[in-house]
């Protein structure tokens with residue numbers, strides 16, 4: 001990773017002094033870092049790619065260009081994001097691999113190294129939905145969502161840490177950062193999204209384990225639970241997602257989520273293993289499952305006595321956050 005440059009020094013020469021050309025690309029919080037973002041052709045991933053580029057990063061824009069349900073493929077959204085970054089003087093390349101495919105995820109990491117000389121930050125953002133009440137959910141709807149979210153997080157992370165461990169062992173460590181994308185559905189549950197909620201809960205837990213295991217290599221890993229307007233939300237939550245027409249703060253603009261992701265993906269981030277909720281300007285840290293205060297009998301319980309013990313435990317425990325869409 002190139003050292004962060006505070007500005008360009010004036011070259012010593014006999015030429016008349018010129019004002020140095022300093023753009024935000026050179027001075028941003030991610031100047032010189034190489035960032036790969038999955039699902040960056042649209043929605044949140046697109047906003048993250050633009051924000052990382054504006055913060056000085058070189059960006060690998062991954063996207064298969066799938067439909068909301070994961071079908072089909074179209075490289076043009078990713079290519080448009082790259083064109084937008086390049087037009088603004090940034091550096092970016094398209095990667096059209098399926099991030100949930102083992103070899104595809106390997107090519108994504110390899111492309112960052114080939115195109116930009118390394119990888120510093122991996123943002124796992126790609127996602128699909130196949131919403132259905134459990135009574136009607138098919139096994140294909142279950143598998144498709146699990147594949148994109150869970151394999152689509154594990155595969156690129158696994159390839160990235162292979163590279164980062166190699167760099168660490170070679171004595172050329174990268175300041176490596178992983179940002180995964182969970183969801184309020186994963187942290188609290190969401191009716192008609194049992195598949196998506198389970199996958200997103202898996203991503204949250206995967207991330208805390210990654211943080212615990214990878215800290216020794218200097219790799220920090222955090223997850224986010226965003227809320228923003230995208231094709232994933234603008235119909236299902238039309239009222240909540242609508243952009244204001246009176247010029248007030250557009251709370252659900254996906255670009256509001258990106259500064260957090262840029263910070264988590266920068267070498268300024270010194271936090272690992274945490275989940276952050278973000279919606280507009282509202283940022284929060286979420287605590288996961290907590291141990292309650294146990295009742296220890298010091299012996300094996302009988303089934304008959306457990307009703308009273310459980311009632312006491314439930315009575316003293318805080319009420320759980322409601323499942324989205326329940327009741």
Ligand code: NAD
Pocket residue numbers: 038039040041042043044045062063064065066067068070077097098099100125126127128148152181182183184225226227228229230231232233
């Ligand atoms: P989106 O549909 O606009 O973007 C998702 C992108 O991922 C698409 O461009 C799609 O082509 C791409 N993609 C899908 N499968 C892929 C694969 N296998 N490989 C590479 N790319 C793939 O949706 P979004 O709202 O921007 O969602 C981004 C992430 O944020 C998702 O993980 C989503 O679950 C999560 N999320 C979004 C919200 C929200 O409010 N929008 C809330 C919680 C979580």
